[in-house]
Amino acid sequence: MFEKSTWITLPRNVLLGHGVLADLGAALDDLYLTGRPLVVTSPTPNELAGDRVRAQLTDPETAVVDDASFSAVEEVVDVAEAVDPGYLVALGGGKPIDTAKMAAHRLGVGFVSVPTAASHDGIVSGRSSIPEGDTRHSVAADPPLAVVADTELLADAPWELTTAGCADIISNYTAVKDWRLARRLRNVEYSEYAGALSEMTAELLVASADSIKPGLEESSWLVAKALVSSGVAMSIAGSSRPASGAEHLISHQLDRIAPDKALHGHQVGVGSILTEYLHSGEDGEWRSIRDALASIDAPTTAAGLGIDDGELIRALTTAHEIRDRYTILAGGITEAAAIEVATATDVI
Ligand SMILES: NC(=O)C1=CN([C@@H]2O[C@H](COP(=O)(O)OP(=O)(O)OC[C@H]3O[C@@H](n4cnc5c(N)ncnc54)[C@H](O)[C@@H]3O)[C@@H](O)[C@H]2O)C=CC1
Ligand SMILES: O=C(CO)COP(=O)(O)O
Ligand SMILES: [Zn+2]
Structure with a gap:
C-alpha cells in the first residue's frame, strides 16, 4: 500500500526588487491579517528601516532584540503579552528573523519577513537556528506568510x-x-x-x-x-x-x-x-x-x-x-x- 505523504508550507507572497518596501502595506492587506502588528528587529535595522515599516502599519509595537537566542524569544513573548499581536513583522538580518520566526510559532501567529541584508538564506525558511549551551538547534517553525525584500535597501547594506x-x-x-x-x-x-x-x-x-x-x-x-x-x-x-x-x-x-x-x-x-x-x-x-x-x-x-x-x-x-x-x-x-x-x- 502507498503511504507516503508530505506537507510543504511556503510563503504566499514574495515581493522582491527595487522599492518593494513601499508595498509592505499592500502585501499585508493581501494576507487579510488582523490585530496589532509587533515589529521584531535588532538595533541597526530598526534605525535604518524601522520607521518606514511602522509607517505602513496600524498601531505597531516594536521589540528590539540583540541576538537569536531562547531568551530573545522570551523577550518578544513578554512584549507580546501586553500587545496581543495579530502578527509579527521580522525586520533585519538573520538573527531578528530567526527570533521572530520562533516567537511567532510560540504565539501561534504568522509573521512577515523584511530582510535588511542579503546575508543568509533564513529569509524564507521554516526553521530557526538557535544556539543553546553546547548545542545548536534547528527549530521547526513556520516560514513567513510574506517576504518583502527591497533590493534598494539590501544594496545599501555593507x-x-x-x-x-x-x-x-x-x-x-x-x-x-x-x-x-x-x-x-x-x-x-x-x-x-x-x-x-x-x-x-x-x-x-x-x-x-x-x-x-x-x-x-x-x-x-x-x-x-x-x-x-x-x-x-x-x-x-x-x-x-x-x-x-x-x-x-x-x-x-x-x-x-x-x-x-x-x-x-x-x-x-x-x-x-x-x-x-x-x-x-x-x-x-x-x-x-x-x-x-x-x-x-x-x-x-x-x-x-x-x-x-x-x-x-x-x-x-x-x-x-x-x-x-x-x-x-x-x-x-x-x-x-x-x-x-x-x-x-x-x-x-
Ligand atoms: N533559519 C535559517 O534557516 C537560517 C538562519 N541563519 C542564521 O542567521 C544568522 C546570520 O545572519 P546575519 O544576517 O549574518 O546576522 P545578523 O542578524 O546578526 O546581521 C549581521 C549584522 O548586520 C547588521 N545589518 C543588518 N542589516 C543591515 C543594513 N542594512 N545595514 C547595516 N548593517 C546591517 C546587523 O545589525 C548585524 O550587526 C545566524 O544566526 C544564522 O544561524 C542563517 C541561515 C539560515
Ligand atoms: O544556516 C542555515 C542554512 O543556511 C541553517 O542553519 P542550521 O545549521 O541551524 O540548520
Ligand atoms: Zn547558513
Missing part, C-alpha cells in the same frame, strides 16, 4: 553582508553532499527535489558571479533570488539539510569558540572548502568552491575570517559534537587530520 549571503548559498554544494552521504550511510530521509533545487541555486549564483559586484543593485537582486530559492528548498525538505551540512557545524562551533568575529555566511563558506576536501580529496572541487568564494570577495582563510588557526582547528575537530546530524565529519576527525586538511586547502 558589501560584506551580501558576500556572506553568497557564501551561505555556495555552501549548499557541500550541504547536499553531506545529506546524500547521510542517506547512504544512515538511511536519512532525502528529497531529490530539495537537493536538486539547493544545488541548482548554488550553480546559478556561481554562474552569475561576474555580475555580483559592490555598488550594483543587481547584485542584491541575484543574491536575494538565490536566498529565497534556498529557503524554499529547506521548506520542501522540512529541514535545513539542503543548506546545512558539516560546513555549518564548523560555523556553529566557531560561533561558540570565537564569537562575533565573522559573519555566519563567511564562516560556512570557509567550512565548505574544508568539507569538500574531506569529501573528495585533493582532486575534488575544493578549489572551485574557494575560487567561487574569492570571486565574490568572501574570505577563504581563517585569517580572512579574523580567527586564529588554533580556533579553526578546534572548531573542525569538535564540530561533530554540536548536533546529531550525520555528515562527512561523522564521529569527528583528529587534530592531525584537521591540520592536514586546513593546510592543504590554504585555510591556515
Whole structure:
C-alpha cells in the first residue's frame, strides 16, 4: 500500500526588487491579517528601516532584540503579552528573523519577513537556528506568510553582508553532499527535489558571479533570488539539510569558540572548502568552491575570517559534537587530520 505523504508550507507572497518596501502595506492587506502588528528587529535595522515599516502599519509595537537566542524569544513573548499581536513583522538580518520566526510559532501567529541584508538564506525558511549551551538547534517553525525584500535597501547594506549571503548559498554544494552521504550511510530521509533545487541555486549564483559586484543593485537582486530559492528548498525538505551540512557545524562551533568575529555566511563558506576536501580529496572541487568564494570577495582563510588557526582547528575537530546530524565529519576527525586538511586547502 502507498503511504507516503508530505506537507510543504511556503510563503504566499514574495515581493522582491527595487522599492518593494513601499508595498509592505499592500502585501499585508493581501494576507487579510488582523490585530496589532509587533515589529521584531535588532538595533541597526530598526534605525535604518524601522520607521518606514511602522509607517505602513496600524498601531505597531516594536521589540528590539540583540541576538537569536531562547531568551530573545522570551523577550518578544513578554512584549507580546501586553500587545496581543495579530502578527509579527521580522525586520533585519538573520538573527531578528530567526527570533521572530520562533516567537511567532510560540504565539501561534504568522509573521512577515523584511530582510535588511542579503546575508543568509533564513529569509524564507521554516526553521530557526538557535544556539543553546553546547548545542545548536534547528527549530521547526513556520516560514513567513510574506517576504518583502527591497533590493534598494539590501544594496545599501555593507558589501560584506551580501558576500556572506553568497557564501551561505555556495555552501549548499557541500550541504547536499553531506545529506546524500547521510542517506547512504544512515538511511536519512532525502528529497531529490530539495537537493536538486539547493544545488541548482548554488550553480546559478556561481554562474552569475561576474555580475555580483559592490555598488550594483543587481547584485542584491541575484543574491536575494538565490536566498529565497534556498529557503524554499529547506521548506520542501522540512529541514535545513539542503543548506546545512558539516560546513555549518564548523560555523556553529566557531560561533561558540570565537564569537562575533565573522559573519555566519563567511564562516560556512570557509567550512565548505574544508568539507569538500574531506569529501573528495585533493582532486575534488575544493578549489572551485574557494575560487567561487574569492570571486565574490568572501574570505577563504581563517585569517580572512579574523580567527586564529588554533580556533579553526578546534572548531573542525569538535564540530561533530554540536548536533546529531550525520555528515562527512561523522564521529569527528583528529587534530592531525584537521591540520592536514586546513593546510592543504590554504585555510591556515
Ligand atoms: N533559519 C535559517 O534557516 C537560517 C538562519 N541563519 C542564521 O542567521 C544568522 C546570520 O545572519 P546575519 O544576517 O549574518 O546576522 P545578523 O542578524 O546578526 O546581521 C549581521 C549584522 O548586520 C547588521 N545589518 C543588518 N542589516 C543591515 C543594513 N542594512 N545595514 C547595516 N548593517 C546591517 C546587523 O545589525 C548585524 O550587526 C545566524 O544566526 C544564522 O544561524 C542563517 C541561515 C539560515
Ligand atoms: O544556516 C542555515 C542554512 O543556511 C541553517 O542553519 P542550521 O545549521 O541551524 O540548520
Ligand atoms: Zn547558513
